[in-house]
Amino acid sequence: MEYRLKNTVSKDAFRYGYLLNKIYPYIRPFWGRIIINLIIAIPLGLLDGVVAFSLKPYMDLVINGNPSVTYTILGHDVQVQSSFAAIIPIAIILFAAFQGILKYVSHYLTDWLGQRISNSLKVDLFKKLTSLDPQFYDVNSSGLVLTRFLSDPDAASKNIISNLQTFISTAFGIVGLVAVLLYNSWQLAIVGVTVMGLAITPVTFIRKKIKQVSNASMVVGGNMTTNFNETFAGNKIVAAYNLQNDQNKKFEHQIHQQFDLAMSLTKRVGWMSPIMYFICSIGIALVFWYGTHLILTGVLTAGSMMSFVTSLLLLYKPVKNLGNTLTGLQGTFVAMGRVFELFDLVPYIHDKENALELDGLHRDIYFNNISFEYEPEIPVLKNINLRVNKNETLALVGNSGGGKSTIVSLIPRFYDVTKGSVEFDGVDIRNYTLKSLRNQISFVFQDNYLFSGTIKDNILMGNEHATDEQIQKVVQMAHLDEFIATLDKGLDTYVGERGTTLSGGQRQRVAIARAMLKDAPIVILDEATSALDNQSEAIVQKALDNLIRNKTVFVIAHRLSTIKNADRIAVINEGELAELGTHEELMQINNGKYKHLYEMQFKKQEEIC
Ligand SMILES: Nc1ncnc2c1ncn2[C@@H]1O[C@H](COP(=O)(O)OP(=O)(O)OP(=O)(O)O)[C@@H](O)[C@H]1O
Numbered sequence: 142m143e144y145r146l147k148n149t150v151s152k153d154a155f156r157y158g159y160l161l162n163k164i165y166p167y168i169r170p171f172w173g174r175i176i177i178n179l180i181i182a183i184p185l186g187l188l189d190g191v192v193a194f195s196l197k198p199y200m201d202l203v204i205n206g207n208p209s210v211t212y213t214i215l216g217h218d219v220q221v222q223s224s225f226a227a228i229i230p231i232a233i234i235l236f237a238a239f240q241g242i243l244k245y246v247s248h249y250l251t252d253w254l255g256q257r258i259s260n261s262l263k264v265d266l267f268k269k270l271t272s273l274d275p276q277f278y279d280v281n282s283s284g285l286v287l288t289r290f291l292s293d294p295d296a297a298s299k300n301i302i303s304n305l306q307t308f309i310s311t312a313f314g315i316v317g318l319v320a321v322l323l324y325n326s327w328q329l330a331i332v333g334v335t336v337m338g339l340a341i342t343p344v345t346f347i348r349k350k351i352k353q354v355s356n357a358s359m360v361v362g363g364n365m366t367t368n369f370n371e372t373f374a375g376n377k378i379v380a381a382y383n384l385q386n387d388q389n390k391k392f393e394h395q396i397h398q399q400f401d402l403a404m405s406l407t408k409r410v411g412w413m414s415p416i417m418y419f420i421c422s423i424g425i426a427l428v429f430w431y432g433t434h435l436i437l438t439g440v441l442t443a444g445s446m447m448s449f450v451t452s453l454l455l456l457y458k459p460v461k462n463l464g465n466t467l468t469g470l471q472g473t474f475v476a477m478g479r480v481f482e483l484f485d486l487v488p489y490i491h492d493k494e495n496a497l498e499l500d501g502l503h504r505d506i507y508f509n510n511i512s513f514e515y516e517p518e519i520p521v522l523k524n525i526n527l528r529v530n531k532n533e534t535l536a537l538v539g540n541s542g543g544g545k546s547t548i549v550s551l552i553p554r555f556y557d558v559t560k561g562s563v564e565f566d567g568v569d570i571r572n573y574t575l576k577s578l579r580n581q582i583s584f585v586f587q588d589n590y591l592f593s594g595t596i597k598d599n600i601l602m603g604n605e606h607a608t609d610e611q612i613q614k615v616v617q618m619a620h621l622d623e624f625i626a627t628l629d630k631g632l633d634t635y636v637g638e639r640g641t642t643l644s645g646g647q648r649q650r651v652a653i654a655r656a657m658l659k660d661a662p663i664v665i666l667d668e669a670t671s672a673l674d675n676q677s678e679a680i681v682q683k684a685l686d687n688l689i690r691n692k693t694v695f696v697i698a699h700r701l702s703t704i705k706n707a708d709r710i711a712v713i714n715e716g717e718l719a720e721l722g723t724h725e726e727l728m729q730i731n732n733g734k735y736k737h738l739y740e741m742q743f744k745k746q747e748e749i750c
């Protein structure tokens with residue numbers, strides 16, 4: 142299964158059976174209400190027919206002045222007296238009231254159902270998004286995912302109920318009105334209905350166009366959101382490099398694209414309504430022509446003609462609606478296709494069946510001849526063999542882009558190896574549950590992500606059950622206490638999204654406190670101090686020293702002291718393990734990579750310090 146979301150409609154957009162099957166579990170809990178809603182749609186649709194029908198006795202009794210008339214309804218003769226005419230105004234009001242109540246109930250139910258179904262879809266979709274591994278986020282733009290997340294579930298669920306409802310009420314409206322037509326004159330009805338039928342055929346031609354435009358607007362919408370996110374997250378770069386104009390232009394271009402797309406649909410779809418109207422007028426003209434003939438030859442009464450023409454005029458709206466509803470339903474299926482495309486993604490990284498619980502590290506971590514590639518055929522790590530003992534600290538050094546971050550990201554299975562295996566105590570980590578594996582690992586990155594909330598909230602993410610005392614302890618060990626003391630609200634100080642209101646070093650120490658609270662036996666530090674000045678680096682370093690005591694540690698560092706203090710050093714060069722040993726051992730190698738690195742970079746630090 143490919144992770145990269147197609148910019149287009151999923152291949153399933155026209156597999157109605159598949160889609161209905163997929164959405165069924167979301168609809169099932171609300172069956173009762175859905176049925177009620179759809180049943181209400183029936184009288185709502187039929188009411189127009191009743192009004193049209195009542196015109197016949199009105200015309201025959203009042204306009205033509207007959208004292209009474211007899212109608213045959215479903216084989217029964219019904220005699221209607223002229224006093225019936227007086228009831229009609231009252232009936233109209235009662236009907237309107239009745240219709241109003243039904244409309245309200247149906248509107249309420251439609252909204253309620255749409256919202257509920259959309260919510261449960263969104264909840265599940267969010268769960269799906271959190272279950273997907275980093276690779277999914279590598280290959281899909283934030284805008285595309287966000288747009289899909291925000292608009293598709295609504296389009297898929299809200300519209301399906303309202304479209305179904307409209308479809309039923311419209312269909313019954315049509316049935317009712319056609320019945321009135323047939324009752325009044327079957328000859329005229331054939332003429333009228335045939336023409337109406339002709340009028341809606343163009344709808345079927347635009348299905349494909351809707352799909353295309355919907356795809357394209359999704360792409361443009363996604364690009365817009367990505368642009369927006371980037372402008373937001375990168376606002377300082379935008380300001381520093383005076384990129385405002387470029388960003389604005391990009392956005393304007395996207396707005397134009399969206400406009401062009403919308404207009405191309407309008408161009409294709411907009412002519413439908415006038416054409417339908419035109420064809421219907423021809424139908425009405427034919428009816429008048431033929432109807433006059435029928436009245437003059439005594440086949441039809443004036444009342445019937447009146448009732449017939451009213452029905453025919455009333456019929457235009459539901460027929461047109463039916464066209465719109467079918468188009469709308471198609472849009473809904475397109476959205477559903479996209480939603481379920483996301484649902485159908487299977488995370489690359491997941492627990493295998495009967496996965497074991499990992500209860501800690503006892504002996505060693507072994508990279509057993511591993512190779513790795515992000516993109517097929519582009520090797521990033523090549524045949525690495527490396528054993529790290531329990532409670533050992535291994536420093537990883539090497540050229541930029543050499544694969545250091547990649548190798549450590551294989552330990553918590555952010556990615557899985559392409560070849561070979563990562564083993565804990567001799568067991569492939571793919572045999573363990575992801576949760577228990579990741580419980581054993583603390584990760585501190587160079588750029589630590591803080592979530593919007595308080596400092597305490599962010600620290601608690603390491604262990605939500607921690608007591609206040611434990612928190613105090615890690616705050617001290619992370620050398621955060623002095624900083625926290627300067628804050629009015631202390632630990633309850635709110636940090637902005639991504640922790641933007643803290644300095645780089647403060648953020649890092651919060652992340653270290655978080656990692657300390659987790660107290661996992663394996664610690665991974667990826668350039669955890671590289672963004673700091675000497676003074677704050679010294680503080681963070683002390684915090685780190687506290688964090689890594691008695692732990693198995695992987696540290697990617699540029700500080701000589703950290704590297705020298707490590708038990709062993711691994712030099713990762715162009716994806717290969719070039720050298721492995723202690724500082725002293727590696728310095729012995731003539732023309733060695735480490736020696737070279739040391740002489741080029743680290744020695745200078747030593748001279749400065
Ligand atoms: N998510 C990704 N998708 C595709 N390629 C990636 C991804 N992350 C890294 N790479 C590529 O993999 C290679 C190794 O990257 P990695 O981040 O592991 O290097 P590094 O040794 O940590 O470098 P640095 O010292 O600069 O942090 C690089 O060529 C990089 O371009």
Ligand SMILES: [Mg+2]
Nearest residue numbers: 545546547667
């Ligand atoms: Mg790196």
